[in-house]
Amino acid sequence: MTIKTPVTIAYGDGIGPEIMTATLKILEAAGVQLAPEVIEVGEKVYLQGNTTGIPDSAWESLKRTKVLLKGPITTPQGGGYKSLNVTLRKTLSLFANVRPSVSYYPYVPAKCPNIDLVIVRENEEGTYTGIEHRHTDDVFQCLKLVTRPGCERVIHYAFEYARKHNRKKVTCMTKDNIMKMTDGLFHQVFNELAADYPDIQNEHYIIDIGAARLATQPEIFDVIVTTNLYGDILSDVAAQIAGSVGLAGSANIGNHMALFEAIHGSAPDIAGKKLANPSGLLNGAIQMLVHINQPERAALIENAWLKTLEDGLHTADIYSPERSKKKVNTDEFADAVIARLGQKPAHFKPVTYRSDVPANIECYGEYKSTTAKKELVGVDLTLDNPRLTIDELALILGKLTTRLKPVVISSRGLKVWPKSMIDAPYTQHCTCRFQSAEDVKYLTPITQETIIQVMQELTQLGMDIVKTENLYTFDGKLGFSLMQGQ
Ligand code: NAD
Numbered sequence: 393m394t395i396k397t398p399v400t401i402a403y404g405d406g407i408g409p410e411i412m413t414a415t416l417k418i419l420e421a422a423g424v425q426l427a428p429e430v431i432e433v434g435e436k437v438y439l440q441g442n443t444t445g446i447p448d449s450a451w452e453s454l455k456r457t458k459v460l461l462k463g464p465i466t467t468p469q470g471g472g473y474k475s476l477n478v479t480l481r482k483t484l485s486l487f488a489n490v491r492p493s494v495s496y497y498p499y500v501p502a503k504c505p506n507i508d509l510v511i512v513r514e515n516e517e518g519t520y521t522g523i524e525h526r527h528t529d530d531v532f533q534c535l536k537l538v539t540r541p542g543c544e545r546v547i548h549y550a551f552e553y554a555r556k557h558n559r560k561k562v563t564c565m566t567k568d569n570i571m572k573m574t575d576g577l578f579h580q581v582f583n584e585l586a587a588d589y590p591d592i593q594n595e596h597y598i599i600d601i602g603a604a605r606l607a608t609q610p611e612i613f614d615v616i617v618t619t620n621l622y623g624d625i626l627s628d629v630a631a632q633i634a635g636s637v638g639l640a641g642s643a644n645i646g647n648h649m650a651l652f653e654a655i656h657g658s659a660p661d662i663a664g665k666k667l668a669n670p671s672g673l674l675n676g677a678i679q680m681l682v683h684i685n686q687p688e689r690a691a692l693i694e695n696a697w698l699k700t701l702e703d704g705l706h707t708a709d710i711y712s713p714e715r716s717k718k719k720v721n722t723d724e725f726a727d728a729v730i731a732r733l734g735q736k737p738a739h740f741k742p743v744t745y746r747s748d749v750p751a752n753i754e755c756y757g758e759y760k761s762t763t764a765k766k767e768l769v770g771v772d773l774t775l776d777n778p779r780l781t782i783d784e785l786a787l788i789l790g791k792l793t794t795r796l797k798p799v800v801i802s803s804r805g806l807k808v809w810p811k812s813m814i815d816a817p818y819t820q821h822c823t824c825r826f827q828s829a830e831d832v833k834y835l836t837p838i839t840q841e842t843i844i845q846v847m848q849e850l851t852q853l854g855m856d857i858v859k860t861e862n863l864y865t866f867d868g869k870l871g872f873s874l875m876q877g878q
Pocket of ligand 1: 654
């Protein structure tokens with residue numbers, strides 16, 4: 393008796409039901425052995441008043457199956473709804489988002505016919521922690537959190553992935569010339585781990601030039617590892633220049649769970665019209681089959697899919713009168729793939745997946761415990777300041793009786809006091825840095841009580857403190873950035 397693999401299925405929103413139905417039809421025709429558990433997540437659940445978009449029963453299914461094949465989800469705008477995709481990735485600890493981009497030229501028109509790369513995107517942190525605050529009438533904040541274990545896991549994964557899939561090079565992309573601490577950590581961990589893989593080339597690009605090169609010379613890249621936001625943007629660029637966002641699938645990988653989907657969204661503009669290309673979700677499902685150890689079925693389906701592209705049966709998003717034979721709808725495309733099961737592509741190299749090598753790569757991060765000596769040396773207090781000029785504010789701060797003194801006032805990271813060269817352009821939201829001495833290099837440890845005293849005195853002076861950020865040193869090294877101009 394064949395044992396069927398339990399898999400949780402979410403049809404999703406917009407074009408989700410159409411492309412999921414097409415995908416499952418192909419899987420079934422290929423003899424894939426699945427025991428599907430269907431869950432309801434997304435728009436309907438949000439609109440029933442559940443701001444997470446996922447009911448408890450769905451979590452129960454995921455705990456059982458540990459594998460989710462998911463259609464795209466629409467997150468309703470406004471109303472405080474949190475993105476279900478981000479919730480799933482974080483709750484299930486799916487730390488690596490693996491997005492292959494391949495061109496199917498000449499059958500699918502492509503800006504860059506030579507593209508064949510994989511983007512490994514950090515999937516749990518960075519700006520996608522979604523921690524945002526409003527400080528004043530005009531000022532909003534988004535926190536970018538980067539952890540060493542988070543960097544270690546995804547970068548380790550990228551190198552292991554490269555080794556397992558015979559890729560030659562891993563490129564890291566960050567913006568560490570500006571974000572020296574957060575992106576700087578990602579780059580530093582990349583350099584540390586790269587040393588353990590002498591058989592794989594490594595390099596680093598600043599994200600802006602890296603993105604420009606990706607859009608114009610994608611053939612120079614092999615595996616790219618990057619942070620959450622950059623990876624999200626880069627992978628759409630890569631998919632688009634390879635032909636269509638409708639073609640690419642993605643795997644969200646954790647050590648114990650995995651989620652497979654298309655990279656595109658719910659495409660409300662074409663939902664219900666049977667125009668959608670099911671290939672992105674099908675490619676996600678193929679990644680899932682490799683993951684659940686059905687590699688022969690994965691290859692069977694991928695080869696039939698490649699043959700369908702070669703035969704010129706194309707959905708509207710990739711149709712061109714010169715290269716396509718027939719414009720087909722979602723269901724007709726699925727039927728065309730089914731009709732080609734067992735056939736191999738003639739132009740593209742037929743796909744094989746090894747059954748002797750387990751697909752899973754487990755990466756835990758070393759969780760290096762920090763042995764640094766951490767000392768509290770000051771505080772940044774951010775004020776909602778609609779009335780006072782910077783000189784008036786400085787005068788008030790000078791009245792404080794505590795041993796902490798203001799050393800710098802900044803606005804959006806730019807020093808505006810003391811000795812600013814220009815009139816401060818914006819001072820309604822300003823951060824006052826307090827340390828025990830005026831010379832910031834003289835980092836005298838202070839106590840939490842002193843900070844509380846400063847806050848009490850400032851409040852009594854009528855100041856509105858909207859944010860407090862402690863300043864630490866680690867083994868004497870600054871654990872905070874200086875202000876521009878400081
Ligand atoms: P989108 O990817 O849904 O659509 C962008 C464009 O690509 C549209 O013109 C659309 O018609 C086209 N397109 C997308 N998939 C296609 C396919 N399979 N076949 C043919 N054409 C396709 O992006 P969007 O419009 O920015 O977002 C719509 C919704 O999807 C939003 O609510 C967004 O939050 C959500 N979204 C969900 C996911 C996910 O669930 N993983 C990812 C991205 C966006």
